[in-house]
Amino acid sequence: MMAESTTVFDLIRHGEPEGGPMYRGSRDDPLSTTGWQQMRAAITEADHWDAIVSSPMRRCVHFARELADRYQIHLHTDERLREINFGEWEGRTAEEVMASDGERLSRFWADPVGNSPPGGETTADFNRRVVESWHHWQQELAGTKILIVCHGGVIRMIVADTMNIPLEHAFSGLTTPYACRSRIQVNISDHGRFQSLVAHGRFDAIRT
Template structure:
């Protein structure tokens, strides 16, 4: 059996101001740093064999804060990055909603029908989510893995594990900053133990 923990990065300045991040990056806030430390403390008695992280700074820094004094290696992989939002990145959600009303509505309500010529489509992210998951499971048929990534990427990954179609993507549990999800994978079958838990975080 392989145990997989999924963690979303800590809160960033862009999260607070309502900016779309994607491949862009807002710096971790003081709260985001504290929550990452708290998540590390929550996991301190669990032996983690390896940590996989998105190459985005906010995720990699969160992984480092969680790891603290652990000897487990941190492996950065571009496939764990957030969905690219193209020319929406760094812009306020409320501005995007006004200027790109149809596309923005499709993004949140009908992701399987969302289309733009800038950034990635949900299907693009689903492809790399499946690819990196299969890579990690093949490499670690047993043991305990921590994956640090981003909200939409993690939703797409969990949808894949549940065999959910993209139109059901946002019906899943909300994954807040520094949230933790635990999954057991036995003979290729994933079982969700808990999801999106933030009991270790300051509110």
């Protein structure tokens, strides 16, 4: 007989990094002053977690460490939760990439599986490592409430796995603005494992 458990994950994307919006990927920029304000504003007095899991990148882990110290809970970092590597597009704005490499950028958004960023990570490899991490923490922290501090692309991969969204549509099918929050509930019972997206971007729906 399988042990039953309910695990609740809150996901939050990092705030604005120094340098503003761009294809940042593996660039390890810290949060800007605005980014810190966005992150702190996204947390409410009603929030409580048993643990925090974070991408090791500075725009995520610095805020995750602040929260872990505030709540006196354990902070785990996971390399698998890094953002996708955008290769030659990193450090450039969407407008700059569109002006110089618009055709390839359009193909990427239309079919990210078949069209990787030049010199970057394939969507399949990115998805594989994120989902591996996602399933690991479901088992490791089963029955608890967890905050994951990560990136827009990572949230897209997790939501796609949760909702069985084809990988071809995982990037274009979900918006993830700075400090956007999501809640996913994972139930394990004799009937199997069920994942459900409870809320995305609606703060009034995820404060309880």
